[in-house]
Amino acid sequence: MTDDRFYRRSGPLTLGHIAQHVGARLPPPGSADMLLRDVAALDSAEAGDVSVFSDRKFADALAHCHASVVITDDKLSACEHNGALLLVVGDPRLAFAQVGHLFYPPAPLESGVRNGAPIHPSAQIGPGSEICSGVAIGPNVQIGARCRIEANAVIGAGVVIGDDCVIGTNTSIGYALIGSRVVLASNVTVGSPGFSFVPCPTGLLRVPQLGRVVIEDDVEFGANCAIDRGAIGDTVIGRGTMFDNLVHIAHNVRIGKHCLIAGQVGIAGSSTIGDFVMMGGQVGIKDHLTIGQGVRIAAKSGVTRDVAPGEQVGGYPARPLKLWHRQTVALANLAKRNRD
Secondary structure, three states: OOOOOOOOOOOOEEHHHHHHHHOOOOOOOOOOOOEEOEEOOOOOOOOOEEEEOOOHHHHHHHHOOOOOEEEEOOOHHHOOOOOOEEEEOOOHHHHHHHHHHHHOOOOOOOOOOOOOOOEOOOOEEOOOOEEOOOOEEOOOOEEOOOOEEOOOOEEOOOOEEOOOOEEOOOOEEOOEEEOOOOEEOOOOEEEEOOOOEEEEOOEEEEOOOOOEEEEOOOOEEOOOOEEEOOOOOEEEEOOOOEEOOOOEEOOOOEEOOOOEEOOOOEEOOOOEEOOOOEEOOOOEEOOOOEEOOOOEEOOOOEEOOOEOOOOEEEOOOOEEHHHHHHHHHHHHHHHHHHHO
16 A cells, blocks of 8 residues: 555546556456555555566465555466456556556646745644755655754655655655655755556556655664655565665665665665675666675675675675685786786
């Protein structure tokens, strides 16, 4: 279920309308009038939701899924499921993106120049907070006590910010729930849509990004970082984690507590980072990986596999640190012998 503070859902929509929109095989007789209220992931869907099953590695989630309707294809439709109606299509990911746009169409433009101050009257600002010049604060925002919101920051509708936070100059925050004592330096972007597309007959269709960013207490971001909101579900940053400048966190990434992440690191979508992980500058993490607790990753490494708790890795592709050093020395010695 999406957070109504940030998203305006249309519908409910009938199964027949959805099937027709995505070109699916018609549902069983009598089910076309079933009303559906939302889209959701397999592991969080409830009755009245539409979900998607496009990869056999999620078969266990399908077997326990409570969605009313699951979009899938012919081959995967044979997998065990929990009684949901199956909407069979040629490309489940594309169809699910199309259904997402049905439930969440773009907000209509409100033409004209808006009057009034850039702080919406419904916003709540805690005692002792300082709001600097040029700050824009949207409707239903909640800002805690003793916060400093620096010049030209933009706080989008529904955002919640805890006590004693610092929001830097030109920083933009949307679709986010932020804890206390969080520092966002200048030009940070929180809540931007994730980089997720599926091919369609007319080009590329953006997958709707319907999640949030959840930042726990005592987190700090350096300048020019970008944190994408979740697609379905949340991007989560654990308590006490520190980020250098120019870090990109993609959609649905989950980062544990007290991690240290240096400049120009990029973490691709749906990867999970354990507690107390340290990453050197310019590390790249592939999507859908699990990096265990206490892992150390050397600068400029490219991580393309899961990393077990406590491992130290480096290189591209990243491998155990001692092995990488031995291979580097062996390669240098081989090059020297060939040159001699």
